[in-house]
Amino acid sequence: MARRLPPLNSMKAFEAASRRLSFTLAAEELHVTQAAISHQVKSLEEYLQTPLFVRYPRKLELTEPGEELMHKLSKCFDEMDAAISGLLQEHNRQSLKLRMGSAFAAKWMSPRLPEFSQQYPEIDLSFNYSQVIADFDTTDVDICITFGNGEWPGLEAYPIIHLDFFPVCSPAFLHRHGEITSPHQFADLPLLHDLDYYTWTQWLLQVGADGVNPRRGSILDDSNVLMQAAIDGQGVAMCSTALVSDHLAAGHLVRLFDETFVSRWAYHLAYPSKNANNPSIIAFRDWLLTHANLEI
């Protein structure tokens, strides 16, 4: 390896002066004084121990080594510029990478996105599916939509949907196990959970079915999988309107009771505070807040 380079600024100054064949024009281009260029070029010539320019009173010409060096350095600085602006453009491109759970994407977001894309055709969206909140420092995710209390350090978060939880099952499940007329019947039925037991626990508490142990049954860890398991008759699932409404409408699932457990948590839209000025993020945020409208 062992590179040995002169001060980079001297090469930058030389390259500009050699391209423009004028210290004064180079100074203008680099937003410094002519004297600064003169110093830098002189410094480089001393480093290299060879003249790079022939100075005439009103004219500047390159020496042979100077001309050779100019071509090579121009190429290098062009490539650097390309690399840097490539990254800057990538950063400023009108595109957003969104992260959310797959069920939320499928059931709630997907049906609504055409409208966003119609309104903002210049903003490209891409997706990353996970119910875990993004680590914005180590991924290129721009916006995360996730379920939580909205208190994440360094992030700005906006609640978009509160969730109402209630038990559902398939008609086939009812046919096999008989009508479910009381919450106490859940003591003998298989329960299906999303991320944890929390929602079942709260719902049962709320309806006064303390005797039913909520910590039974499968944790599916994904809302889509949860709902599909219910549709397949594997048990009773604790679901929310936001995700389950179309299954109810289609008759794949049946709501068992009117009582709902409304969570203090909500689906939030979140992004790093430092990106709060990104126009694409602002556009998406504002559009989503309007359309979600804190619906249940």
Added chain:
Amino acid sequence: MARRLPPLNSMKAFEAASRRLSFTLAAEELHVTQAAISHQVKSLEEYLQTPLFVRYPRKLELTEPGEELMHKLSKCFDEMDAAISGLLQEHNRQSLKLRMGSAFAAKWMSPRLPEFSQQYPEIDLSFNYSQVIADFDTTDVDICITFGNGEWPGLEAYPIIHLDFFPVCSPAFLHRHGEITSPHQFADLPLLHDLDYYTWTQWLLQVGADGVNPRRGSILDDSNVLMQAAIDGQGVAMCSTALVSDHLAAGHLVRLFDETFVSRWAYHLAYPSKNANNPSIIAFRDWLLTHANLEI
């Protein structure tokens, strides 16, 4: 054009850290502290508004943009290094460019050079012919051998040959004009000059031929051309032993009087003081001083 680059040093620090995947090792490589690298990388990340590294407690990894940038910058810095060391090597190559008059080259230097090349086979010599002293600032001449008083600002100069001037002409010229037995006869004969009238003026003064006007005849401006004109019978030339001895020996030219005008000037070897440590220059200088030995 309109390049927009971050501070070059920040890119240099980043490139080293990304290559080594360690701020500490990068700091060692660049002979600065780890903190300096940390500052520079942070500065670049802020400029680009994107993280370039994933920092773990005992480990450093590149982000995707970081990795992309590393490859591109490594290439640029390698190319810069190649361009610069190419010039430095060119400068340090064991070669010398010499400037001298063509007559001096032909009559005095050429016969002696094989011995120098034999002793220093690693030093390449190239030539540029002119009797005018080199402008070292604007040419790539390393050593100049020229006639003068040895007082040139910024140069180191060593006298190598004093010149003795005396009139010569061809036998055919004598045959045509009759024997020349007195300097006063030059009043009626065509005179041939090298650079100016100075040497004829001084010689005539010295032999007491004040009545002869020395400012007549042709100025040939080149010792070779001067001597050839004399051989061709065009006049009487004022020549020096150093350049004319082989023509005298061959009988092409005849020396007319024993009196000589020894100039206070001499042929000097000269080079810029700032290059006084160049080994090739030292070798040539020392060799030449030994072999010239202040000969007449």
Added chain:
DNA sequence: GCTTTCGGATTAGTTTATCTAATCCGTGGG
């Protein structure tokens, strides 16, 4: 569980490279 080690981040100065304003210098043009 506690201590040590590792390696980057931060703080508060210090140093030095970079830059500036002003002037000089050597033409060339009017």
Added chain:
DNA sequence: CCCACGGATTAGATAAACTAATCCGAAAGC
């Protein structure tokens, strides 16, 4: 002769670059 042009130089001023010391968050070792 004077003015214009454009790079060079001088003497400071400024800002970037750097440093020593310490903090921080693990991970490793005992």
